[in-house]
Amino acid sequence: MSITPFKKRVCYYYDSDIGNYYYGQGHPMKPHRIRMTHNLLLNYGLYRKMEIYRPHKATAEEMTKFHSDEYIRFLRSIRPDNMNDYNKQMQRFNVGEDCPVFDGLYEFCQLSAGGSVAAAVKLNKQSADICINWGGGLHHAKKSEASGFCYVNDIVLGILELLKYHQRVLYIDIDVHHGDGVEEAFYTTDRVMTVSFHKYGEYFPGTGDLRDIGAGKGKYYAVNIPLRDGMDDDSYESIFVPIITKVMETFQPSAVVLQCGADSLTGDRLGCFNLTVKGHGKCVEFVKRYGLPFLMVGGGGYTIRNVSRCWTYETAVALGAEIANELPYNDYFEYFGPDFKLHISPSNMTNTNATEYLEKIKNRLFENLRMLPHAPGVQVQAIPEDGVRNESEDEDNVNPDDRNPQSITDKRIAPDNEFSDSEDEGMAPGVGGGGRKDNRSYKTVTPARKQARLDSNRMEVDEPEFNILKDEKEDKSVSSDDSNKKDTVKS
Amino acid sequence: MANDNLEDLKNGKRPAPSANAEMSEVDDLIQENAEKIRVGRDFQAVIPKLMVLPKNRRERLNKKALLVWSPTDNISEHKLNEYILLSKERYGYNSEQALGMLYWHHHDMEKALSDLSNFAPLPDDWSPDDKLTFESAFNSIGKNFLRIKQMMPDKPIASLVKYYYLWKNKRKKTSVIDRQAKKLANVRTNENQNGSREGSSSAESEPDEKKDPGEGSSKLICSVCGVLVTTLCTTSKGPMCGTCQSHFNRTNGGIRPTLGPPRPNNRHLNVARNKRLPPRGMYVNHDDLQSIATESNGQGDNILMAMDDEVVSLKCKIQSNKQDIGHVHKKLKLDVSEYRNSEPTTSRITSRWSNQEVMLAIQGMQRYGKNFEAISEALGTKNVSHLKTFYVHYRKRYKLDTILKKYDAEHNSIIELSDDEDEQVIRKDNSSSTITRQSTPSTLASGTRLISNISLNSKTHQTTAAAK
Numbered sequence A: 001m002s003i004t005p006f007k008k009r010v011c012y013y014y015d016s017d018i019g020n021y022y023y024g025q026g027h028p029m030k031p032h033r034i035r036m037t038h039n040l041l042l043n044y045g046l047y048r049k050m051e052i053y054r055p056h057k058a059t060a061e062e063m064t065k066f067h068s069d070e071y072i073r074f075l076r077s078i079r080p081d082n083m084n085d086y087n088k089q090m091q092r093f094n095v096g097e098d099c100p101v102f103d104g105l106y107e108f109c110q111l112s113a114g115g116s117v118a119a120a121v122k123l124n125k126q127s128a129d130i131c132i133n134w135g136g137g138l139h140h141a142k143k144s145e146a147s148g149f150c151y152v153n154d155i156v157l158g159i160l161e162l163l164k165y166h167q168r169v170l171y172i173d174i175d176v177h178h179g180d181g182v183e184e185a186f187y188t189t190d191r192v193m194t195v196s197f198h199k200y201g202e203y204f205p206g207t208g209d210l211r212d213i214g215a216g217k218g219k220y221y222a223v224n225i226p227l228r229d230g231m232d233d234d235s236y237e238s239i240f241v242p243i244i245t246k247v248m249e250t251f252q253p254s255a256v257v258l259q260c261g262a263d264s265l266t267g268d269r270l271g272c273f274n275l276t277v278k279g280h281g282k283c284v285e286f287v288k289r290y291g292l293p294f295l296m297v298g299g300g301g302y303t304i305r306n307v308s309r310c311w312t313y314e315t316a317v318a319l320g321a322e323i324a325n326e327l328p329y330n331d332y333f334e335y336f337g338p339d340f341k342l343h344i345s346p347s348n349m350t351n352t353n354a355t356e357y358l359e360k361i362k363n364r365l366f367e368n369l370r371m372l373p374h375a376p377g378v379q380v381q382a383i384p385e386d387g388v389r390n391e392s393e394d395e396d397n398v399n400p401d402d403r404n405p406q407s408i409t410d411k412r413i414a415p416d417n418e419f420s421d422s423e424d425e426g427m428a429p430g431v432g433g434g435g436r437k438d439n440r441s442y443k444t445v446t447p448a449r450k451q452a453r454l455d456s457n458r459m460e461v462d463e464p465e466f467n468i469l470k471d472e473k474e475d476k477s478v479s480s481d482d483s484n485k486k487d488t489v490k491s
Numbered sequence B: 001m002a003n004d005n006l007e008d009l010k011n012g013k014r015p016a017p018s019a020n021a022e023m024s025e026v027d028d029l030i031q032e033n034a035e036k037i038r039v040g041r042d043f044q045a046v047i048p049k050l051m052v053l054p055k056n057r058r059e060r061l062n063k064k065a066l067l068v069w070s071p072t073d074n075i076s077e078h079k080l081n082e083y084i085l086l087s088k089e090r091y092g093y094n095s096e097q098a099l100g101m102l103y104w105h106h107h108d109m110e111k112a113l114s115d116l117s118n119f120a121p122l123p124d125d126w127s128p129d130d131k132l133t134f135e136s137a138f139n140s141i142g143k144n145f146l147r148i149k150q151m152m153p154d155k156p157i158a159s160l161v162k163y164y165y166l167w168k169n170k171r172k173k174t175s176v177i178d179r180q181a182k183k184l185a186n187v188r189t190n191e192n193q194n195g196s197r198e199g200s201s202s203a204e205s206e207p208d209e210k211k212d213p214g215e216g217s218s219k220l221i222c223s224v225c226g227v228l229v230t231t232l233c234t235t236s237k238g239p240m241c242g243t244c245q246s247h248f249n250r251t252n253g254g255i256r257p258t259l260g261p262p263r264p265n266n267r268h269l270n271v272a273r274n275k276r277l278p279p280r281g282m283y284v285n286h287d288d289l290q291s292i293a294t295e296s297n298g299q300g301d302n303i304l305m306a307m308d309d310e311v312v313s314l315k316c317k318i319q320s321n322k323q324d325i326g327h328v329h330k331k332l333k334l335d336v337s338e339y340r341n342s343e344p345t346t347s348r349i350t351s352r353w354s355n356q357e358v359m360l361a362i363q364g365m366q367r368y369g370k371n372f373e374a375i376s377e378a379l380g381t382k383n384v385s386h387l388k389t390f391y392v393h394y395r396k397r398y399k400l401d402t403i404l405k406k407y408d409a410e411h412n413s414i415i416e417l418s419d420d421e422d423e424q425v426i427r428k429d430n431s432s433s434t435i436t437r438q439s440t441p442s443t444l445a446s447g448t449r450l451i452s453n454i455s456l457n458s459k460t461h462q463t464t465a466a467a468k
């Protein structure tokens, strides 16, 4: 099983101003976490492995591809110093409480949206395999309404861009909250399937019922996985992997968008799941292995040190690079104390998601997915974008095993073989074949060891106690290895 | 936003009213009055038509975002690091800016290097005064940047927020150091109070002080304030630095108070003196202190900034060393399992002891003490119970208890003595395996021990040859 060496081309979108926007005192949403992530991955040496883009500021015209003109006009004009003149509109557009008016609000939206749109354009051009915009992922924003700290829905804008050249786009949401904004935007179309894993029941935003499956042409194209408190890595994987596998099988998208909301991590200020960075990152890894054009965006995440840990790790996963558990020194190093490690441990909170419960949900969703018109293989080739897509690229890069990447459920997280030139390669546990330089030293020792044993059986030694008790143990070993070896072999 | 507000957010602003704790059936999950996705022109996006990518589209698309760095295979990681370090140290670039410059010159290192000086980033535009103003504003107002801005009108809010996050960081750092210093001071005070005489505390700190001046050759220590200086003035009360001596002369033999209120008598002088010593391994250069105190503001700042930079680069080094260690550790654990002896040992095990085995067993005890698991593995032909029996039967004849005693004495002391790095690793793991051995010998199958096994075997092997 060998794949031709192929490195994923990863593009990363970041504006150095994004960390300077401030929602307000005590507000849990902190754009600073994006800068922390950036600084961490810079110091991990991941930055230099990607194409780095400074996104443009999305124009009002771009944003009204989804949002209503009035809403965007309102966002553009509202400022902390004039908000008293806008009381009525603020109420109408749900701006004020969760979604406060802060200095630079509109620019913040422009940068966040600009990144996701530019990333989608890049993927359309096929000049990148994976695009990352941690400043995006604001999945609650509605067409004419702010919600849950989100004003402009960069994800919807990105997906709309992808839809220009992709017949079907899959959206996956692993934020602890339901991805209601994206689901609503595409509720009635069969060209976007939205799949959201979220805490459900007395929880923001209140949508995401198992029975919400889309409407009109979009019926069965919204998939909701309602979960309870305390989801841990194993439970999450046990539901994520089969559902996404089935969705890929039946929906056969040609591009994927993954919202990597980090509020599903353990210890989040607002979340109630118990995922570790590794468990969260496994979702990224799993989706990545399908080898489809892949847009990764941020989202929630309110314990900012863990958010930056998570997104840094997931950037590494996208690159197929191994990074050390010890954090490199960085501008915000002290935030990561007291352990200064990349990975985090789950808490001892109870997982209230019983296996049977997850099983029932899964079966129910499988039933729904069975209702989809089965997308035949022909259709994939028949869609217009194939006229411009580089087909040979697809053929070469997608290993049959990758299409059906259950192997990720195996214990080892194998780095994709295509990264065989990576210097970190030797870290893959128990993978045969990889030539690991450092093994050699052990290898050369091993035969000698076996030899010694064999010899010890055969040889007769007259006075063991004299020999050993008299001298201190190691003195004799001064004589050179080789000559001794020869001697013993002869005898 | 207040805390109960946060609780609101956490529980969901819009709770579904009929949420039910008892939900055994999936259908029970479904909450009838829950929020619903709205359908209509006002809610859904307009889906674009599928298009074919035109060839001339490329140029237009490129304007969407500005490429500031692209990876290259033509420059080695090492060279890149060197370049970044140089641009950082000489021109104050951060690594992002340095890479940006390199990319600007199409990865031409030479060109980038020569251009570095032309675009050196502006130094921090926050003056010490700004920082002070910010700190006092922050302390009185809190995190209300709009109001802080009223006190600092020349700073955009973005700049305030940026500085806040870095400063918050720094503030923590200082307090950690303060805490550590306090702790040290307490420890030393306690030591002093525990009955030892005046001299003990200075003797305590001496090893630290001795090491460093050795390098700086001419650096000497003032007996009053403990700073390092280049020249000492001899007085009737011992060698002093210039400052202390002038105080001494001016006050007719008074000791310059170095910290806090004057002390009642000399006896406590040493305690107080130690209090103001920097943490272990850190030295204050008296000349620097003097220039900070006497020169203009900027001068002192420069010295402090240089020291800060040094601290940062040391921390970088520490973390990268830790990463290396972690890497090696991981490798060690993963790789060694492949070299474990996979042959079934049971088939070769016999209860008869050859002389050779006896010798190996004894050597094994020298190396592993009573870790019979390890010895059994090294031997390969005897299991643990064989070895236990062997020990019981032959402890007198082969003076096994003497060996064990030696082993116990050794494994504690050797760790520090060994110079050779590899050796050190092995020994350390040895000792740790000994610790585990005492509790759960069966769980001990760690790879590191195996390496020792291997080296043991090659050594045994040599011994046998020599014996012959």
Ligand SMILES: [Zn+2]
Pocket: A175, A176, A177, A261, A263, A299, A300, A301
């Ligand atoms: Zn969320």
